[in-house]
Amino acid sequence: MMQTIDRAMDIIRVLSKNAQGLPITELSKECGLPLSTMHRLLKSLEENGLIQQNEKTKEYGMGTLWLEYGLQMYDSMDFTSHIRTEMEKLMHIVKESIYYNKPVSGIESLILERIDSPENAIRVFDKIGLRIPMNIGAANKTMLAHMNKVKSDQFINALIPEEEKSSFYEQLHEIKANGYGISRGERTEGTISIAAPVFNHSGDIEGAISIGCVSFNMTDERLQFLIEYVLESGKRISKNLAYNG
Numbered sequence: 001m002m003q004t005i006d007r008a009m010d011i012i013r014v015l016s017k018n019a020q021g022l023p024i025t026e027l028s029k030e031c032g033l034p035l036s037t038m039h040r041l042l043k044s045l046e047e048n049g050l051i052q053q054n055e056k057t058k059e060y061g062m063g064t065l066w067l068e069y070g071l072q073m074y075d076s077m078d079f080t081s082h083i084r085t086e087m088e089k090l091m092h093i094v095k096e097s098i099y100y101n102k103p104v105s106g107i108e109s110l111i112l113e114r115i116d117s118p119e120n121a122i123r124v125f126d127k128i129g130l131r132i133p134m135n136i137g138a139a140n141k142t143m144l145a146h147m148n149k150v151k152s153d154q155f156i157n158a159l160i161p162e163e164e165k166s167s168f169y170e171q172l173h174e175i176k177a178n179g180y181g182i183s184r185g186e187r188t189e190g191t192i193s194i195a196a197p198v199f200n201h202s203g204d205i206e207g208a209i210s211i212g213c214v215s216f217n218m219t220d221e222r223l224q225f226l227i228e229y230v231l232e233s234g235k236r237i238s239k240n241l242a243y244n245g
Helices: 002-016 024-031 035-047 065-076 079-094 138-145 149-159 162-178 220-240
Strands: 051-053 060-062 097-103 108-115 131-133 181-184 191-199 205-214
Touching (some): 002 024, 002 035, 002 051, 024 035, 079 205, 097 138, 097 191, 108 138, 138 162, 138 191, 138 205, 149 162
Antiparallel strands (some): 097 108, 097 205, 108 131, 181 191, 191 205
């Protein structure tokens, strides 16, 4: 039973990275499964709405059920009133792309939302749903810096080599002391990200709001402006989530 679930999830992971769809032969190769096993798994996944097959090309892709479940989760979090509204406010003020990240299972965070400024033709573009290792980027390091130490140590022990841990902990200490994080070109050269923590009603880290922009025209005055407003947004979202700190 567990092997079937693991194999099914392998198929889903491969399809999630290939938006145009894949034929069964390519899926079998990618997942290392015989065609007969792949055919049986695909039939079951399709019957449950988790994948779908293009009638013309016969290629398989993600099913719309994932979108349905995602929207239900999005709605259950009351995301629009508590978080997205503040993201939109921040976007209109700073006129840059605004992101919201949340830690997920494993060693990664997930980009739950992105709002781009229509007034800025030069944008930093990371897709919604993208998973990023927790040791990379301003948003993730900000979450680690403000996270319960037991939990943050789990991420750090899994991601950071022993000889680099000391300097990494120093980075996190500085971020926590400042209340915000900054990263420069960690994922994309020529970019800068500024992030602030978001806390929930229990005082635990819930996520991080961040501003992503190009760095070639960044001045000290502009950077301070972005820091000020991302911090304000993080505090307002935390308050919306009933944080009293």
